[in-house]
Amino acid sequence: MTTHSKIRCSLRRFPLIGGIAIAAVFAGPTSAHKDPVKPEQLKAYQEVFMEEVRKGDLLFHGDQKMAEQLGVADDLSKTGMACAMCHPMASDTHPQSFPKFQAQIAKFATLRDMINWCIEKPNQGVKIDPESEAMKALEAYITWSNTGSVLQPGKF
Amino acid sequence: MSDELDRIRREMHSVLQPEGVRPDDSLKITRRTFIHGSLIFGAATVGQAFAWWPLLNTLDIAHAAETPFKFAWISDTHLYPRSLNTRFVDKVVRAAQEVQAMDPPADFLIFGGDLAQLGKIEELELGVDLLKEIKIPQHYIPGEHDWYLDMGKKWGELFGQPNWTFDHKGVRFIGLDTVSRGPDYWTAKNMTPEERMGHMATLDGTVAGPWAGVGRDQLDWMEKTLADWDKQRPVVIFSHNPLYEYYPPWNFWVRDWREVHEVLKPYAKVTNIHGHVHQVLYNEIGTLRSIGMLATSWPWPYAPEGLPKLTKPMIRVDPGDPYDGVGWSKIDVAANDQLETEYIMWGRKEVFVQSPEDHDKHVSEVIRPRIADNMWPYR
Structure with missing residues (x-):
């Protein structure tokens, strides 16, 4: 050179x-x-999070308007069932246990994998894009509702 | 357990469970119960929640029937229109066929509420149509899913009075309505009947509030109904909700359980059989013992707190199998004055947990109430 x-x-x-x-x-x-983080910034961050939780709560409970807004109205369920019918307050979803080997799917799975399995099997719906806002909202609601649970990744 | 629930639980026991008071001590525990796995492997290994009462899928309770007989229980079918969901229909068909095939036949069927999912005429009529395959007498009590679309109009047309009583072979049976006296959460918010039903149909919803109750008028009726009954004779009470406090946020209770127990306190042999919880449950408070029944539709997880210590939990189910964790029950009232309840859980030889990993609370969890139904659209 x-x-x-x-x-x-x-x-x-x-x-x-x-x-x-x-x-x-x-x-x-x-x-x-x-600059040091300001209270108004924290508030804004929290509001973003809680808005996703709110959307996820509505999707989780079968709210048709929110499902339409997020483009998943035809996908989440075709039986009339909603996630909350088997998981009131998102109980028994165990987000703190993922990732893990998920027996139903017979593979090492994330929470998103399991959400899609529930949509496809018990709800007889159609898998949604794992990166979609609907999926992130469902994930936000499930993890928020289980706040305080101890992380136990991999636990059956 | 929250401080408030702990306080109420202590109150419940101090009022109703003085030292030495239990349901009639002629309770019989069969040999089958004693060889149950929880004793073989040691109760301590399967957790506090089911540590010391070795329930099996049969439970013998002393009664004083004049002659032996059986009856069957089906509840919580949660039928949608057939065009939307055939899974729940298929399970009712199966339960009906199995009840009808009982040999010797059951004397009667109790339907424990939540025939419909959203209270629609089509759903209720579908239930009647499916259950008419059972030819023995049928007695119905309502669930909240049957009621809050039209406030029980169609249900009443189909089944009559929601509370009733009859005597059969030495046992007094009482059916209670624990669903129709919910506080009015809809008028001030101008809800449509569908919106009212939607909130009621959401187990973990926060809008419908503490809707489960017996009501003063029905308590008075029950008191009168029992007034001429020998206090040593058996009484079996059917209700949709449990008649004690298990988990109020899901209405796993009746809000006036204190008054219920005041009415029942003088009677030595009272058994409550209830639905709503979609899970195996057993409890004793004072002289009353309570048995929770399976749904045919789907199982609920155990509540995050308040599970009676006398309950040996049901096995953790496979969500991929629609027939797992659900079913119906048959109850034998035997010649030796015992009443035996058997859970018919489809596809399972073992109804109860066999190891800690079988329990749905094996993965510990802390959960919180939902928020969106309070934030939207009824601010």
């Missing part, structure tokens, strides 16, 4: 590296630009 090309290479990186360097000069040490 010639000297000329080395300089050109460095110049191409300048906008990124240079930008970080300049920002660092003005901001000081790496962590010094961060």
Whole structure:
């Protein structure tokens, strides 16, 4: 590689590296630009979480409007059954025991795998996208409802 | 156990369970009970909740029947229209066939409530249609799922009075209505009948509140009904909800259990057989013993707290098998004055836990009430 090309290479990186360097000069040490967390931030984070819990609670209890809003109205159940009919207050869902070998599925499974199994088998519905908002909301509700349970990953 | 529940539980026992008071001590425990696994393996290994009462899938209770007879119990069928859900229909068909096939036949069938899922005419009529395959006399009590769409109108047309009594071969039977006296949670919020029913049909809902109760008027009726009955003679009371406090947030109780026990206290041999809980349950309070029955539809998990220590829990079920953890019961009133209850749990040889891992509370859990029905849409 010639000297000329080395300089050109460095110049191409300048906008990124240079930008970080300049920002660092003005901001000081790496962590010094961060402010202590503020109560309003915590409140906002919690509100985001609780909104997902609320959505998940409604889905879990068979709320048709919320299922339509999240695009899973035709998927979650085709028997009239809702998750809460076997799991009042999300009991017996045991999110704290995942991941684990799940006997019904006969594989090492996550909570999302088990949610989809319940949708497909007892509810006779159609599996939903594991990354969908509906799945995240269900996961949020189930884990929130089991708050305080001791983590026991892998437990039968 | 929460402080409040603990306080109430202590009160319940201090009032109703003075030292030495138990249901009639002519209770018989069969040899089969004594060879049950919980004793073979040691009660201590299977946890506090079922540590010392070795129940089996039969329970013998002393009674004083004049001649032997049997009766059958089916409850909690939770029927949807056939077009939506045939699984529950299939299970009622199976239960009806099995009851009808009993040999010698049962003298009568008790249906313990929640015939329908959402109280629809179509659902109630479907239940009648399916259960008419059983040719013996039938006696029905209501469940909350049967009632709150039209406030019991259709149920009353089909089955008549929700509470009743009859004597049969030396035993006084009483059917109670524990569902129709719920506090009005719908008028102020202008709910439609469907919304009212929807809240009632959600076991862990927070809107319908403590709806289960017997009511002063029915307590007075029960007191009068028992007034001419010999206090040493057996009484069997059927109710949808348990007549003691197990877990109020799911209405696994009646809110006026104290008054119920005041009425029943003078009677030495009282057995309550109830539905609603969809699980094996056994309890004794004062002179009353209570037996919880299976649903045909689906099993509930045990409540997070309050499970009577006298209950030996049912086995943890396979959610992939719609016939697991559900079924019906037959009750033999024997010539030697004993009453034996047998859970017919489909697909299971062992009804009760055999090891700690068989219990649905083997994975410890802390759970909390739901929030969304209070946040939306009725703020």
